[in-house]
Amino acid sequence: MEIQQIRYFLALADMLNFTAAAAACNVSQPALSRAISQLEAELGGALFRRERKLTHLTDFGRAVLPSLKGCYDSTLAAKELARNFHKKGHAPLCLALSYSMEIGLLSPILTELGRAFPNIEIRVVRGSIDEIALRMRNGESEVAIAEPLSDDWDRIDARKLFDQEFGLLINRSHRLAHLNRIEAVDLADERMLVRPNCGFLAALQGRLQDLGAPALRKHEVSQMDDVPGLVEANLGLGIWPVDRIFRADLLATQIDDFLMTSAIQVYTVHGRGQSVAARTLVNLLRSADWTGVLGSAGRKVGFVA
Amino acid sequence: MSNLNAEGIDDCERRCLEMAAPLAERLAAMTEGLRQFAPKYVELADQMAARLRAAGTGLNAPKVGDTMPPFVLPDETGRLTSLDELSRTHRIIIAFHRGHWCSFCQINADALSRIEGRIEAAGGRLVIVTPEIQKYNRRFKALSKLRTLFLTDLDSGYALSLDLAVRTTDAERRFMTDAGWEFSAFQDNQNWILPIPATFVLGLDGRVVGRFVDPDYRRRMDVDDLLAALKDGGDPGLPV
Numbered sequence: 001m002e003i004q005q006i007r008y009f010l011a012l013a014d015m016l017n018f019t020a021a022a023a024a025c026n027v028s029q030p031a032l033s034r035a036i037s038q039l040e041a042e043l044g045g046a047l048f049r050r051e052r053k054l055t056h057l058t059d060f061g062r063a064v065l066p067s068l069k070g071c072y073d074s075t076l077a078a079k080e081l082a083r084n085f086h087k088k089g090h091a092p093l094c095l096a097l098s099y100s101m102e103i104g105l106l107s108p109i110l111t112e113l114g115r116a117f118p119n120i121e122i123r124v125v126r127g128s129i130d131e132i133a134l135r136m137r138n139g140e141s142e143v144a145i146a147e148p149l150s151d152d153w154d155r156i157d158a159r160k161l162f163d164q165e166f167g168l169l170i171n172r173s174h175r176l177a178h179l180n181r182i183e184a185v186d187l188a189d190e191r192m193l194v195r196p197n198c199g200f201l202a203a204l205q206g207r208l209q210d211l212g213a214p215a216l217r218k219h220e221v222s223q224m225d226d227v228p229g230l231v232e233a234n235l236g237l238g239i240w241p242v243d244r245i246f247r248a249d250l251l252a253t254q255i256d257d258f259l260m261t262s263a264i265q266v267y268t269v270h271g272r273g274q275s276v277a278a279r280t281l282v283n284l285l286r287s288a289d290w291t292g293v294l295g296s297a298g299r300k301v302g303f304v305a
Numbered sequence: 306m307s308n309l310n311a312e313g314i315d316d317c318e319r320r321c322l323e324m325a326a327p328l329a330e331r332l333a334a335m336t337e338g339l340r341q342f343a344p345k346y347v348e349l350a351d352q353m354a355a356r357l358r359a360a361g362t363g364l365n366a367p368k369v370g371d372t373m374p375p376f377v378l379p380d381e382t383g384r385l386t387s388l389d390e391l392s393r394t395h396r397i398i399i400a401f402h403r404g405h406w407c408s409f410c411q412i413n414a415d416a417l418s419r420i421e422g423r424i425e426a427a428g429g430r431l432v433i434v435t436p437e438i439q440k441y442n443r444r445f446k447a448l449s450k451l452r453t454l455f456l457t458d459l460d461s462g463y464a465l466s467l468d469l470a471v472r473t474t475d476a477e478r479r480f481m482t483d484a485g486w487e488f489s490a491f492q493d494n495q496n497w498i499l500p501i502p503a504t505f506v507l508g509l510d511g512r513v514v515g516r517f518v519d520p521d522y523r524r525r526m527d528v529d530d531l532l533a534a535l536k537d538g539g540d541p542g543l544p545v
Contacts, residue, residue, distance in 0.1 A: 001470050074460035082387070
């Protein structure tokens with residue numbers, strides 16, 4: 001496929017009019033028609049149904065449109081990155097992260113971003129998934145990394161990076177800290193330290209109810225970072241990302257028969273021109289090997305010395 | 306898939322990977338093995354090559370004498386690597402591969418690993434470019450025994466700019482899915498776009514001094530041609 005053929009295809013798919021598409025692409029109409037025919041021959045199917053006055057995308061044309069658009073956009077982005085690599089231009093980037101996203105996981109990628117754009121100016125904003133959805137809608141953040149957003153706005157483009165695993169954060173003097181393995185039933189009557197609207201708590205309650213065990217009680221904590229301090233004060237058990245660095249005097253462990261995982265996704269907004277830095281960040285996130293993150297899935301107990 | 310003998314294919318692939326023979330012979334042996342164990346695959350490959358040849362795919366790829374367009378792509382460890390930086394110290398060979406799953410790419414990469422020392426001795430440096438994300442490029446690198454960088458051309462953006470990107474047909478996709486290849490995971494997209502596995506040998510000035518572009522993915526640049534282009538291509542000394 002030639003880049004020009006795809007450019008003409010995208011223009012025609014948008015305008016559904018050969019004359020207008022040719023004008024928009026600054027080529028003659030026969031040249032545009034020829035290019036579309038060549039592309040159809042290479043793809044092995046008709047992209048458009050040509051009627052006297054009307055032009056329509058065929059089912060095949062509709063089916064290939066997203067992939068050709070994706071490839072075309074990535075070509076433009078690749079050229080822009082090659083042009084701007086190591087250049088000193090100002091590059092502001094606002095990145096929104098959910099509370100549970102461990103920023104340490106991003107440091108190799110942010111290192112590359114800093115190398116690529118020496119004058120990058122990053123603003124990192126933490127928020128709940130609702131706050132992040134709002135920031136994306138309002139255009140306050142170009143890129144977000146978070147669990148699935150509550151907002152189902154169709155302009156949000158989400159791509160999964162990895163599954164974040166959660167476990168319990170326990171004070172070492174707690175009775176559960178002395179068990180070799182912890183099952184859901186062991187949590188009966190315990191008090192949990194949870195963030196508002198915690199989905200894991202609701203699911204865990206359901207499980208205990210099924211087991212006929214007494215319900216969990218809770219403390220509510222809006223800031224993730226406050227959880228370890230409250231666990232230390234023996235106020236309850238935290239629900240905590242197992243990969244996040246935590247304090248040596250606390251113990252993080254999984255519930256044997258109740259795995260808590262959440263997809264971590266990267267979000268951008270369709271149709272909003274992305275800066276080269278934002279696009280590069282998303283591509284680095286998508287290409288990255290997250291196996292190390294997922295590799296912790298077999299781990300039952302974690303200590304930090 | 307009824308007319309596919311996976312064990313037979315695996316055996317054939319292993320045999321071709323171990324074979325001490327010129328690359329073209331090893332690739333031909335793989336095709337013959339597939340003809341026996343997965344005849345439908347060979348039929349599809351023939352159709353694809355004929356379709357792309359008729360459409361002139363790859364005709365606009367950089368030619369000898371052209372300057373290779375710049376790229377900045379992440380390697381298999383996530384480090385961004387630019388052609389400009391690579392070209393400062395070495396004559397670069399860029400080898401586009403379809404991915405770790407492709408038997409022909411594995412054989413090609415193995416043939417390149419057997420001459421990697423000679424490439425380096427001649428002041429050259431090879432880079433492999435695939436549309437696959439780091440996890441799969443790492444796997445491919447381990448399989449190939451190559452020391453060099455495996456770069457991710459995400460969504461085939463660079464390949465498209467060189468007229469090397471092709472989209473697979475429904476029949477090809479069905480076959481690949483039946484074979485158990487999860488392209489959406491390999492490439493982190495649903496595009497079903499692959500590069501033509503072309504090879505470019507660059508001089509120190511970044512111009513193409515040798516190339517091989519063929520829409521039939523079962524044909525690859527002969528390693529002796531590659532070494533010859535590398536030796537002929539410009540001044541053997543490094544720039545001051």
